Amino acid sequence: MIETSRVTSAELVGEPIGPLAYPSLPSLLIRAAAMPDAGQIVHIDPNGEIERYSYSDLLDDARRILSGLRFNGIKELDRVVLQIREPRDLLATFWACQLGGMVPVPASANPPANSGLSSKGLLESVLKIADTDWSITNVDTVRLDRLETEFAISSPSEPAALLLTSGSTGLPKAVTLTHHNIVSRCEGTARARDLTKRNRTFNWMPLDHVGGLVMFHIRDVFLACHQVHADMQWVLEDPLRWLDVISEHRCDTTWASNFAFGLVVGRRADVRQRSWDLTQLKYIMNGGEPVKPRVAQQFLDVLAPFGIPQTAIHPGWGMSETSSGVVDIVFAPGPIGEFERFTPLGRPHPGVRVRVVDESGTMLDERELGRLQVAGDPVSSGYFGNDRQNKLSFTSDGWFKTGDLAFIADGQLTVTGRVHDIIESDGVAFYGHEIEAAVEELQFVEPSFTVACLVAAELTIVYCPRSRGAEAAEADEIRRHVLKLFGLTVKEVRAMEKSYIPKTGIGKLKRAQLALQLEHSPDAMDLCVLQAIRLKGRPMLHDVVAAIAADADTVIAALVARGLCGEADGRYSVTAAGRDRLTDLLGQERTRIDQSRILNLYKSFDGYNTELKQIITDWQLTDGLAPNSHEDKQYDAAVILRLEDLHATSLPLLGEFVDLVPRLHPYIVRLDAALTRIHAGDHRWLAGPLIDSFHTVWFELHEELIGLAGRTRAGEAKAGRAV
Structure with missing residues (x-):
């Protein structure tokens, strides 16, 4: 297909999208289910097991779940958080919401460990962000035998989904995408890349992410094509599985970020042992990070013996706020020299406009570096319930400020990086x-x-x-x-x-x-290490590394050399000079912090702290008197459930502490790690004294907050606030 777009100064305008034949999401699934020659949906689970079903099966699944949603009182335009582990169940519930005119909010059932959020903690946060009480974690609770026959008629301008995008502390924002946003993106990308129901696609992004859900699954429902999905961790455990699946299932369309190319290139020796056929692989969407031309070329070279087309990689650009990728181009291999630092990303898809402006918002000329803005049919109108962020993120004439730097030259967009990078x-x-x-x-x-x-x-x-x-x-x-x-x-x-x-x-x-x-202070590592050693008593090196989430051996060696730390039998302690140094550093830190805000946050923390004291008491004693033998599994489970609730509800507050004092972030990671071990059945991690148990980490965090609030442990103990 010939790509067309007009250029005016530093602006590119994709061709008009025109009227949409199927303007809302329910119509896409109903159409695909009625097509006898539609493709199948295939899921590969974390064990490599395969499940196949048709679009008609997906529609029937969704109709049964819709019956249950309505039976439970969920109505049109109600927001429903979906935190569902099984991909088929997640997709069926998503489409049930579409058929019922409800607004699904997909959330990860397995958030990254270093996000500081457990799945339950994320769920609690998302319920607040979406301002709803409705959530589905177990589809069996809403799946009925009856096939719902009446479907909502959704306006193209109504919200179809809220999709989560991460904030700086791991706490997300919710992007509102309408039916028109999503369907127009499907139409635009299909036109730009000649995609039809004959395509066969492979996705390994999470289906709660805009990439997996919108860029792949919904687009493929729009096409009624064959679609294969695999668990991301299953692929990352052995990146060559990505190409195993493509070859076995004859997939022509897939996705990869640069890191995946690098992982394959790093397995050259293993690649040579494979017998893939990659001749059909025409469209590898390459996005999520700035393109690394050298790695992309190495990837093509390594796979050349298997017939991969040299035009297969398509560098592109998109965001959750644009309903995923909306700009891309065929990668042009060639020498990478001083003046070819950045890879062009091409022209916008139909329905999309991009422009480059200066800091004041004035349009720049071609080849001038500036700030990228985007507008058009697939672009979100904003973040749900976040008027402040919307005012910051959108111009008065409706353009979204992407936060990327870019320039336009020869009718093509080139993104160079983030504004703050x-x-x-x-x-x-x-x-x-x-x-x-x-x-x-x-x-x-x-x-x-x-x-x-x-x-x-x-x-x-x-x-x-x-x-x-x-x-x-x-x-x-x-x-x-x-x-x-x-x-x-x-x-x-x-x-x-x-x-x-x-x-x-x-x-x-x-x-x-x-x-x-x-952190922003040159003395930050001294502070982090000295404080970790003080709080832990006489820790070993690995204890300090775990506490501060960073390599610490060179810092500790320097502290010992300066007489600020002592070492005996591999264990470290803070010397008198070290205590003086730490007191000075903590005092400097407090001068940089808004004390009125930290005091208000500390007062809020006190309620959670009191609750944790009672949880620990109830874990150690029954009826407040007898030692807990832990033979009553039901009793222990109830205490653990209270701990989970405390963790989930306290996370937003802990995130606010991290906003003020970024070095506290590892405490969130450590609390979540302890809770994960408790879930796995190792209950030592609830209150064990010699390990990073939940109680131990909370105690250390409380000690930090006492100091930040200008109080003392003795004073807090006297007031009954010490853990």
Whole structure:
């Protein structure tokens, strides 16, 4: 298909979308179910087991669930949070909501461990964000035998779904997408890429994410084509499974972020043992992160023996707020030199407009770098219940401010990076993702976990080493490599475990959140390490690493050398000089914090703290007198349920503390980790004294908050507020 769009200054306008034959989501499924030659829906579970069913089966599933939703009193336009583990059940319930005119709010049943949110905690947060009491976690509670026969007639302008997008502390916002937003995106991408019911697609993004749900599943219902879905963790456990599925199921359309290309390239030896046929693979949507041309070319080279077309990769751009990808282009392999730093992303799909403006909102000319804005049929009208964010995110004439930097040249859009991801040297601007790609060229660096960011206006590199023991030499090599390629001096290099490097549900690095964790003070690591040692008594190195979510050996060695820490038998303690240093650092920290806000938050925390004291007492004693033998499983389960409720309801408050004091974020991760172990049946992690149990971590967090609020442990104990 010939791509057409007109260009006026730094603006690109896709062709008009025109009237939609099927303007609402229910009509898409009803149409697909009635087509005898429609494709199938295939799910591959985390064990590799396969389930197949038809669009007609999906419609019948949805009709049974709709009967149950209505029986339970859920009405048109009611918002319903869907936190459902089984993908078929999730899709069926999503479509039940569509048929009933309800507004589904998909939420992950398995949030990333480093998000600081348990599944129950996320559910509680989303219920508040969506301002609803309705949630479905077990479809069997709403699935009836009766097939509902009456369906709602939804207006194209009515909300079809609220989709979650993460904030800086991991607490999400809800993007409102209407029926017109979603269907017009399906129409536009089908036209732009000549997609039909003959296509066969493979998706491994979560189905609660805009990529898995809208960019793949709903688009494929629109096409009535064959669609295959797999669990993301199943693919990441062995990235070659991605290509196994494509070859076996003859898929021609799929998705990958750059990190997936890198994982395949890193398995060259294993790739040679495969016997894939990739000749049919025409459309690999490449988005979610800035494109790395060198890695993309290596990916094509490694797979060339299997017949992959050299035009298969399509770099693109999109967001939850644009109903997923709305710009893309065929990747053009070639030499990557000084003036080819960024890969063009092409023209907007039908119904989409993009423009580049300066900081005041004035349109720029071609080839001028500025701020990317987008408007058009697939673009959301805003975030649900968040007027403040909507005023910040949209212009008075309805353009969405994406937060990306871009330029337009030769009728094509090129996105260079995020507004807050610029690192300068001698007047030359580089982007964090450029530096990260260069660092990952080094053999000892684990791909897709590198972050380059500014901390206290100094360049910091965080990386995940392939093995431990050589971090000092590796840091020197990283510094030399970055200086040679970019002329940049790296102030600090930190090795971190994968689990502490925050990512979104589809594997995108959360650079802003990590920068918050790293803090803005040059003395931040001294503070974090000294405080962790003080609170833990005489910890070993691995205890400190777990407490601060960062590599600590070089910092501790420096503290020992300065006489601020002592070491005996591998255990560390804070010396008198160290206590003085810590007191000074904590005092400096308090001067930077809004004390009235911290006091108000601390007063709110007191209620949760009192509740936890009672939970711990009830866990240790029955009837407040006899030691708990833990033989009464029902009693213990009730106490654990109270702990889960406390954790879920306190998370938004803890997120506000993290907003004020970013170094507190690891406490959220540690509380969630303890709760995960409790769920797994190891109840030592509720109140065990010598491990990072929930009680231990809460105690340490409370100690932090006491100091931040300008109070003392003795005073709080006297007032009855100590845990």
